[in-house]
Amino acid sequence: MGRILPRLAVRALFSYNASVTTIAYDLTLEDMEALTLYHSERSPRERRRRRLVQGLIVLVFLFLLYSAFDTIRSQGAGLSAGWIAASSVPLICPTILLVLVFSGGVRRWSNNRSVHKAFAGVEPGGKIATQQVILAKDGISVRADAGELALAWPEVVDVTKTADHLLIFGTSEQAMAVPRRAFSDPAAFDAFYDEIQTYRGQPAAA
Numbered sequence: 353m354g355r356i357l358p359r360l361a362v363r364a365l366f367s368y369n370a371s372v373t374t375i376a377y378d379l380t381l382e383d384m385e386a387l388t389l390y391h392s393e394r395s396p397r398e399r400r401r402r403r404l405v406q407g408l409i410v411l412v413f414l415f416l417l418y419s420a421f422d423t424i425r426s427q428g429a430g431l432s433a434g435w436i437a438a439s440s441v442p443l444i445c446p447t448i449l450l451v452l453v454f455s456g457g458v459r460r461w462s463n464n465r466s467v468h469k470a471f472a473g474v475e476p477g478g479k480i481a482t483q484q485v486i487l488a489k490d491g492i493s494v495r496a497d498a499g500e501l502a503l504a505w506p507e508v509v510d511v512t513k514t515a516d517h518l519l520i521f522g523t524s525e526q527a528m529a530v531p532r533r534a535f536s537d538p539a540a541f542d543a544f545y546d547e548i549q550t551y552r553g554q555p556a557a558a
Contacts, residue, residue: 376482378481485528491504511548518545
């Protein structure tokens, strides 16, 4: 993901008591980028919207392609090379749009741009909020200054571990991001992931 400044003050707290695990950390701009991109990729509503846009662009492209070839076929040799070249111009923009809409890199750029716009006052690597993630036998919750988000384990439909984050998605399209840097070492990060999978009744990481 994006840059995380090395001087970022990360506050991490590990608390294990009975069947409850608590981790506190600072949520950064880069964490929010990862969270929103993950949400857009996992959200059925966002996938439907993206497929609709892609489908419309494909239809426009096919219509223009058909129109151009039909004109060339019907008029044939009567068309000059310059006219044929000019008639291909309307195909160029839909082709470019087609490539951009299906490009993961463009989606990431658009996602990150939206995040930076939403948190315009936060510098790269800067803190958005301090959060606590709490694991318990009945579910997982995130507490922050703005409120609390809680998911019972049956509501957790996906847990993805990346190089920098643990990302969690719920049935009502809620999403959570826990940064790897909140853990003292890779083993602690993996143990946290395994604990979640155990609660969910899923196999731990190999």
